[in-house]
Amino acid sequence: MAIGDHFKDRAHAGQLLAERLSEYAGKPDVLILALPRGGVPVGFAVAKALGVEFDVMLVRKLGMPGHEEYAMGAVGAGGVRVVQAGLVESGLVTKQAIEEATERELAEIERRDKLYRGGRPPPRLEGRTVIIVDDGIATGATLRAAVEVVKKSRPARLVVAAPVGAPDSVAALEAEVDEMVCLATPFGFHAVSQWYRHFDQTSDAEVQDLLALAWHAEKDS
Structure with a gap:
């Protein structure tokens, strides 16, 4: 993808991303984990193209008080929390605000887990090649x-994949994983939505439908 081009939508972005991940096609130990909600249509397209297992990874951004679109950190299953360094010390946010946001987003993770999984156990990660997919990388906090x-689950190989990302955020993540795959890291990146012609909000219903399709296909295979 040339810098400056735009993806048609998340499914199109996932198809292009799958081409870059073709070495993982058909391998039974490979697992695609998509970040809801926007990462799910991308991850589903990748998993479908590669013929590998698909599931979701529930993490939530911690929005800056009064400016929720800006991430001050993120939380994930099991109480994992990542917070930008120096926020409290600089007076930009209080410890109480971080704790309140954490409690609120962990409750949302629990709600989504019940809604999306319906009691289905999470996939095994240990010893597998896990590819985490999102629709784009802004601050990189949720990723x-x-x-x-x-x-924490000791995968054999950990890959992060996204169609587009801010250069600094992509570089920082690259140092944390075995492989980083990002189709474009454009200069002047401001928002993920800039790089999609259609970037409608992904609904809970769409996430549920795509998971049901993936799990039904696995059962039939």
């Missing part, structure tokens, strides 16, 4: 939380 969650 860093996802990486920490997966590392």
Whole structure:
């Protein structure tokens, strides 16, 4: 993908991402973990193209008070939390605000787990090649939380993949994983939505539908 090009939508981005991940096609130990909600259509397209297992990784951004679109950190399953260094010391946010945001987002993770999984046990990660997929990388906070969650389960190989990302955030994540795959790291990156022609909000229903399709296909294979 040339810098400046735009993806049609998340499914199209996932198809292009799958081409870069073709070495993992058809391997039974490979697992795609998508970040809900926007990462799910991308991850589903990748998993479908590669013929590998698909599931979700539940992490949540901690939004800056009053400016929720800006991430001050993220939380993940098992109480994993990543917070930007120096926020409290600089007076930009209080410890109480971080704790309140953490409690709120962990409750949302629990809600989504019940909604999306419906009691289905999480996939085994230990000893597998795990590819974490999102629709783009802005600050990278939620992906860093996802990486920490997966590392606790001792995968054999950990890959992060996204269609587009901020150069600094992509470089920082690259140092944390075995492989970083990002189709474009454009200069002047401001928001993930800039790089998609269609970037509608992904609904809970769409996530549920894609998971049901993936799990049904696995059962039939």
